[in-house]
Amino acid sequence: MEKRWIRKPAPDPDKVRHLADALRVNEAIISLLCQRKVCTFEEARAYFRPSLDSLPDPLLMRDMDRAVDRLVRALHMGEKVLVFGDYDVDGTTSVALVYSYLRSFFGPERIDYYIPDRYKEGYGVSDAGIDFAADHDYELIIALDCGVKAVEKVAYANQRGVDFIICDHHLPGTELPAAVAVLDPKRADCPYPFKELSGCGVGFKLMQAFTQNQGFPEEPLHELLDLVAVSIAADIVPIVGENRTLAYHGLRLLNDRLHPQRAGLDALRELAGIQNAELNISSLVFGFSPRINAAGRMGDAKRSVAMLLAESTEEAKEKAGVVDKTNQERRGFDTSITKEALEMIEQDAMLRTASTTVLFKQDWHKGVVGIVASRCLDKYYRPTIILTESNGKATGSARSVIGFDVHQAIEECSELLDQFGGHMYAAGLTLPVENVPAFREKFERIVAGRILPEQMIPPVEIDQKIQLSDITPSFFNLLRQMEPFGPGNSNPVFESEKVYVTPDSARIVGNSHLKLTLTQDGRHTVDAIGFGLGEYLEEIQRGQPFSVCYTVEMNEYRGVKTLQLRVKDIRWE
Structure with missing residues (x-):
């Protein structure tokens, strides 16, 4: 498919020079920072070392004071709380975070969680969930990653004597539910400065406000940021501002192999075959998300929550195995239905x-x-x-x-x-x-x-032009310090012009992938792979110079690590 190359505007050269002098870093890296609106020493320090101390005050969110007051009342009045969440990754991680954190204060007999059945109850707050709460004497429901449009459902809950705190991040309708509190940064009247939190992120802010209100230490809450990082990756929210800080610290927890935080995610990591790799946003998206999602897609999302809450390695492996098997079933449906859908279009x-x-x-x-x-x-x-x-x-x-x-x-x-x-x-x-x-x-x-x-026409956004000779191990190490990459802070895409393929290096691997070695001046060479770009092989073998756009990665093969370009597209001069 034809792609549209979009070259990002070059940043102000004076700002680049000034920041390069302050940081003493390669100007190509500084240009990338300035393109991301990181143009001063203070902004660069916050970018490279995101601090949890910089998170906005949760009480800036509309209704947060009311939510905390109601939760504290439930705690001190001996009430029961039901944690209600959507069945996708964002919802299940939200439930795991809020339930596991509050359980230490409420005790297991006064708190439980509820995930609606995708097929019997549908998306979001359900009558069945409200009835379950009322019939089992739960006086408060905390709805996570859903509820901002549940006007009729919340009205029904009020009739049954069940209060709601809604933690959502979706766009509200014209009328808000009559809940005790509706926490949603996308509310038109919400002054909270960061609007792009995941549903789990909104749940985290409620727990943060509750913790501060009660004077509890925040460290136990911060140990749950691995769940927030998984939600941020899965829900494809922008990894900028507060999300980037939360994801940065969540990934640090996930990559602390000496002190694994969550047995369920550790077991899932092994099943995904990434137990020895350093996790990043991409590995969470492709390694964790489909498996966690599959439980809700194919049956009971409570299985994912149970895996995330598992306390022993044995229990975690058993729960993760069930989730992984469900994902394998999902793949079968995915493949056959996709084939059928594409045939409907083609015919x-x-x-x-x-x-x-x-x-x-x-x-x-x-x-x-x-x-x-x-x-x-x-x-x-x-x-x-x-x-x-x-x-x-x-x-x-x-x-x-x-x-x-x-x-x-x-x-x-x-x-x-x-x-x-x-x-x-x-x-x-x-x-x-x-x-x-x-x-x-x-x-x-x-x-x-x-x-x-x-x-x-699918776009390829290109950050800047560089020479192949610029791609060195030290250059790559600086790039890695810009992680976590994702929407809003994407893995930089570079363009190099007048590139040649070295003799006899271009070949097809894995049916449709293009493997080749590139050179620009006859001296510097670098390996490259273009997934799904096998159709370019014949043209490349003609020996004409071309332009290439790519990201830079580290490839490991048989224990040997080498820099490699992941080619996004090719154009001939």
């Missing part, structure tokens, strides 16, 4: 040329439609919605291209929907089955009238 001339992909099939597994939407987006780069039937309704997931707000486009079809919610790039929706054709037509019309032609 329909209108679908092939449309501005959107909207597919519906009654018997697709509800637990993998979000994954299938992402797979279809990778193949046909355009806003995508995959729907299946559940409880007599069409329900599914949406994914979007860079720069296009799919949540807003879905909202404009709201008269055809029962419910919807989510973010700019990912959303969920439910509608009557008979409305699917009308929804597909209107959604296509809205998107086609608004999306720009260039938004339907």
